[in-house]
Amino acid sequence: MKTSNALLPLVGVAILLAVWGLTTALKLVDPVLLPSPLATFRTLWEGMLSGKLGADFLKTVMRTISSTAIAAVIAIPLGILLGSSEKLYRSVEFLIDFFRSTPASAMFPLFLVLFGVGDRTKISVAAFGAALVILFNVAYGVMNARKTRLLAAKVMGASRTRVLFDVMLLESLPQTFVGLRNGVSLALVIIVVAEMFIGSTDGLGQRVFEAQQLFDMPGMYAAIFAAGALGYTLNLLFLLIERRFVHWAGR
Amino acid sequence: MRVTSLAPSVATGGFDESRRTAPHVTIRGLSKHYPDAVIYDRFDLDIPRGKLISVFGPNGCGKSTLINMIAGLVPADAGEVLFDGRPLSRVKFGYVFQNYREALFPWLPAFDNIAYPLKVMGMPKAEREQRVERLVAHLGVKIDLALYPYHLSGGQQQLVSIMRALVVEPEILFLDEPFSALDYEMTLFMRDQLQRVFMETRTTTVLVSHDLEEAVYLSDHVLLLSRHPARVVEFVPYDAPRPRTDKTLSEPDFVATKAHCLKLFQREVRRG
Numbered sequence: 362m363k364t365s366n367a368l369l370p371l372v373g374v375a376i377l378l379a380v381w382g383l384t385t386a387l388k389l390v391d392p393v394l395l396p397s398p399l400a401t402f403r404t405l406w407e408g409m410l411s412g413k414l415g416a417d418f419l420k421t422v423m424r425t426i427s428s429t430a431i432a433a434v435i436a437i438p439l440g441i442l443l444g445s446s447e448k449l450y451r452s453v454e455f456l457i458d459f460f461r462s463t464p465a466s467a468m469f470p471l472f473l474v475l476f477g478v479g480d481r482t483k484i485s486v487a488a489f490g491a492a493l494v495i496l497f498n499v500a501y502g503v504m505n506a507r508k509t510r511l512l513a514a515k516v517m518g519a520s521r522t523r524v525l526f527d528v529m530l531l532e533s534l535p536q537t538f539v540g541l542r543n544g545v546s547l548a549l550v551i552i553v554v555a556e557m558f559i560g561s562t563d564g565l566g567q568r569v570f571e572a573q574q575l576f577d578m579p580g581m582y583a584a585i586f587a588a589g590a591l592g593y594t595l596n597l598l599f600l601l602i603e604r605r606f607v608h609w610a611g612r
Numbered sequence: 613m614r615v616t617s618l619a620p621s622v623a624t625g626g627f628d629e630s631r632r633t634a635p636h637v638t639i640r641g642l643s644k645h646y647p648d649a650v651i652y653d654r655f656d657l658d659i660p661r662g663k664l665i666s667v668f669g670p671n672g673c674g675k676s677t678l679i680n681m682i683a684g685l686v687p688a689d690a691g692e693v694l695f696d697g698r699p700l701s702r703v704k705f706g707y708v709f710q711n712y713r714e715a716l717f718p719w720l721p722a723f724d725n726i727a728y729p730l731k732v733m734g735m736p737k738a739e740r741e742q743r744v745e746r747l748v749a750h751l752g753v754k755i756d757l758a759l760y761p762y763h764l765s766g767g768q769q770q771l772v773s774i775m776r777a778l779v780v781e782p783e784i785l786f787l788d789e790p791f792s793a794l795d796y797e798m799t800l801f802m803r804d805q806l807q808r809v810f811m812e813t814r815t816t817t818v819l820v821s822h823d824l825e826e827a828v829y830l831s832d833h834v835l836l837l838s839r840h841p842a843r844v845v846e847f848v849p850y851d852a853p854r855p856r857t858d859k860t861l862s863e864p865d866f867v868a869t870k871a872h873c874l875k876l877f878q879r880e881v882r883r884g
């Protein structure tokens with residue numbers, strides 16, 4: 362019973378592969394537009410192991426991770442600062458909400474002017490987008506710290522700084538991780554788009570775009586799957602870190 | 613009768629055992645209002661040393677507000693609270709919240725939760741551990757303190773909260789309805805745990821309770837409050853020997869004290 366439940370998520374995958382395989386086997390769709398699963402995964406496998414795809418994959422990983430790391434380093438302390446004073450947060454809330462609602466892609470031209478064509482632009486736009494998401498979540502996490510817990514620390518004689526570091530910070534961790542997960546997802550989206558459209562010579566976005574230009578459909582699907590796998594893995598990674606460090610969340 | 617003159621005479625007069633010792637806490641002219649109500653108006657009370665006081669009264673009369681003002685969690689509008697003549701800032705005290713789930717730190721194992729106030733005091737780690745272990749042995753607590761709070765039962769969590777309050781060796785302990793979130797069986801068990809703790813440490817204890825049986829069973833005095841603005845309706849002594857047990861509940865002394873408190877309480881509620 363237990364193993365059969367664990368296998369449940371594979372059912373959807375199996376169905377997708379079956380439908381896809383059948384569609385190509387029966388030639389229901391132009392085989393040039395939709396290559397067979399086998400051909401696609403062979404391209405993916407070979408590309409990742411020896412071809413350019415693997416190198417592009419790593420490039421995108423590096424950019425996504427560095428932009429998220431930059432965002433976290435800036436946004437977490439700032440979020441704690443803003444969250445620890447409700448007045449301070451309210452005074453910049455509109456700005457945060459406004460820029461959080463602005464599509465980061467609309468900022469590309471501005472950042473191009475500031476940083477020129479290259480990695481710096483891609484990484485800083487992604488970091489900008491991710492930072493706002495992380496900032497917002499951290500600040501809320503700090504502001505919504507349980508009042509009883511803060512009072513408990515206070516009656517034990519804890520100073521304001523101690524309450525901040527011993528209680529508020531830990532209270533906000535679950536929400537901080539929500540911010541980090543959303544932030545890394547957003548960073549990946551922005552990086553891939555940037556790789557497609559702002560003069561890139563490498564990265565998964567550029568790979569997808571180039572394959573499409575060359576009408577290399579298996580290559581395109583392979584790159585799309587690689588991007589999907591990357592997004593999924595990053596999310597999973599953060600979830601695992603979260604379970605490890607925020608063992609009390611939701612209990 | 614004037615509120616200000618009633619309370620102290622009740623608290624210190626009569627056949628009351630506390631007459632032999634100076635009061636531990638003196639409350640004078642304590643006043644508190646919220647926008648829509650005056651909760652306390654020049655309230656006076658003496659809390660005797662080394663006794664367990666239960667605070668009982670109608671819903672919303674200001675029981676929590678009283679202990680929170682004494683413990684400095686809620687500022688008073690006016691008045692003064694002195695512990696042997698000293699202000700709160702010079703006094704070590706313990707406070708146990710009703711909501712143990714939100715009062716304990718879920719990121720720390722039970723042991724570290726108990727040791728936390730010592731850490732705040734700046735005590736070195738080795739000494740902290742010694743202190744906690746001594747308390748655990750003293751109280752005969754049988755909980756696996758390496759566990760995180762969320763792995764403990766409600767009663768065990770509240771016991772950890774109580775130990776956290778006691779570890780600093782407070783001169784006074786406040787508990788605000790500490791057992792009301794527990795099921796009945798656990799409540800009975802925890803009453804006896806608290807009684808044991810009290811007998812072991814003889815710490816002056818102020819317990820807010822909404823359960824009259826519990827209030828009388830545990831206390832040396834029941835502080836009966838009126839509706840707000842709260843006055844002392846009566847400071848009812850109850851001096852059955854400890855440890856009190858199930859049998860205590862059916863003894864004439866207990867039954868009479870409880871009936872007396874109930875009568876006063878109902879009169880207060882009807883006055884409404």
Ligand SMILES: Nc1ncnc2c1ncn2[C@@H]1O[C@H](COP(=O)(O)OP(=O)(O)OP(=O)(O)O)[C@@H](O)[C@H]1O
Nearest residue numbers: 646647649651670671672673674675676677678822
């Ligand atoms: N922060 C506040 N703002 C306004 N009114 C308040 C506030 N805190 C308490 N009150 C009011 O003061 C009164 C006394 O509150 P308190 O919590 O001390 O009562 P209580 O006797 O502990 O009640 P309960 O039996 O519900 O525990 C209540 O009527 C309550 O509505």
Ligand SMILES: [Mg+2]
Nearest residue numbers: 675676677788
């Ligand atoms: Mg209350």
